[in-house]
Amino acid sequence: MRHLIDITDLSVEEIDELIATAEDIIENPVKYQDVAAHKQLATLFFEPSTRTRLSFESAMLGLGGSVLGFSSAASSSTAKGETVTDTVRTVSCYADIIAMRHPKEGAPFAASQRSQVPIINAGDGGHNHPTQTLTDLLTIHRERGSLNDFTIGFCGDLKFGRTVHSLVNALSRYTGIHFIFISPEELKMPNYINESLQKKGLPYEETESLEEAMPKLDVLYMTRVQKERFFNEADYIRLKDTYVLDPAKLTTAKKDMCILHPLPRVNEIAVSVDDDPRARYFEQVRNGKFIRMALIMKLLDLKA
Amino acid sequence: MNIDSVQNGIVLDHIKAGACMQIYKYLKLDQLDCQVAIIKNAKSSKMGKKDIIKIDSPIDIDLDVLGYIDPDITVDIIKDGHLVEKKHLALPQKLVNVIHCKNPRCITTDEKQLDAIFLLSDPEKRTYRCAYCEAERKSHR
Numbered sequence A: 001m002r003h004l005i006d007i008t009d010l011s012v013e014e015i016d017e018l019i020a021t022a023e024d025i026i027e028n029p030v031k032y033q034d035v036a037a038h039k040q041l042a043t044l045f046f047e048p049s050t051r052t053r054l055s056f057e058s059a060m061l062g063l064g065g066s067v068l069g070f071s072s073a074a075s076s077s078t079a080k081g082e083t084v085t086d087t088v089r090t091v092s093c094y095a096d097i098i099a100m101r102h103p104k105e106g107a108p109f110a111a112s113q114r115s116q117v118p119i120i121n122a123g124d125g126g127h128n129h130p131t132q133t134l135t136d137l138l139t140i141h142r143e144r145g146s147l148n149d150f151t152i153g154f155c156g157d158l159k160f161g162r163t164v165h166s167l168v169n170a171l172s173r174y175t176g177i178h179f180i181f182i183s184p185e186e187l188k189m190p191n192y193i194n195e196s197l198q199k200k201g202l203p204y205e206e207t208e209s210l211e212e213a214m215p216k217l218d219v220l221y222m223t224r225v226q227k228e229r230f231f232n233e234a235d236y237i238r239l240k241d242t243y244v245l246d247p248a249k250l251t252t253a254k255k256d257m258c259i260l261h262p263l264p265r266v267n268e269i270a271v272s273v274d275d276d277p278r279a280r281y282f283e284q285v286r287n288g289k290f291i292r293m294a295l296i297m298k299l300l301d302l303k304a
Numbered sequence B: 001m002n003i004d005s006v007q008n009g010i011v012l013d014h015i016k017a018g019a020c021m022q023i024y025k026y027l028k029l030d031q032l033d034c035q036v037a038i039i040k041n042a043k044s045s046k047m048g049k050k051d052i053i054k055i056d057s058p059i060d061i062d063l064d065v066l067g068y069i070d071p072d073i074t075v076d077i078i079k080d081g082h083l084v085e086k087k088h089l090a091l092p093q094k095l096v097n098v099i100h101c102k103n104p105r106c107i108t109t110d111e112k113q114l115d116a117i118f119l120l121s122d123p124e125k126r127t128y129r130c131a132y133c134e135a136e137r138k139s140h141r
């Protein structure tokens, strides 16, 4: 039995297979509409995240399966003091597969140690969120036709952004990728990420200027710059607009660049960018459903 | 007890000077009934000063714990007054319930019944990561 706790639980070959399956689902959804008939997905959300939960549920329903679960700790037995392992063991008596979100880091790993059914980590605190990474990889693959040989810029909060760390980690297993890390000094990429790139001999550069990096980029991955990450209000106000993407900043960008964002956004991408053909973040949301369909099929060993 | 003549037991040699009490604690030697000798600051040609622990009983010791604390310690097994085996330690790949995670956001700090599992992440730097949250811990030396 396989679980997905961390993106590196999957080999590059397995990720490529998932992407191929997802792309086939997009082409031929009817072929897949009953593959999970009579199977049940439990969504155990110990912390609310409506968009992630809906994506999982929509994926399972798209495969002809059904869903059950809860959407916050208050409505689950954790409120009565039950441990994560016990909750998951109980639910694994009803469901065939579990997608779990939890505010504590490592909770899905703890659950996977005792579960009778596959566990998918749907986010554990600020730690991992592997299905977001798969979504990002599928989106880049669909936009570019390949996961090799391109320049990707990550912009915003690179210090605390788990989606960024996980995507860099996943991309570092492909070839010919050039990384550009765009952030204020306070929110730079942690050292251990840079060191792991150095160890693998992968080129990266760091800059504080989005304008300077823009013309080089094939992919621009935007993230939120959150107010609570700053020591003082003045720094936040000084920096927040520097990392807001608007049509003016896009004038020097490549015509075929694609803009991604894990969503939800606050103000870091101006709404006026949404109509630009390079804005792909809503497409990214759609891709999230398809890659989760492919993942559920893989973990349940279902074939179309 | 003549500390030079353990008859049937174990001698932990080449302990970094000053580290013997920590090992005493980790190996729970205080719970033993047999004679235990702790020698501090013994002269050593290799290390200058070293600590030694002699245990006059053929107990099972957790070599993983010892390897984690200091892989340079040697473990001499004594039988009938003779050295029968010299064990060299290595940093263990996996530590279960030896050290605990200090990350307040980690599930193991909430749910104490979970095994504390650490995996060797960088043998050169002697660092371990929590299997749950990946928080880093360095080996003592």
Ligand SMILES: [Zn+2]
Pocket: A106, B101, B102, B103, B106, B107, B108, B130, B131, B132, B133, B134, B135
């Ligand atoms: Zn931990």
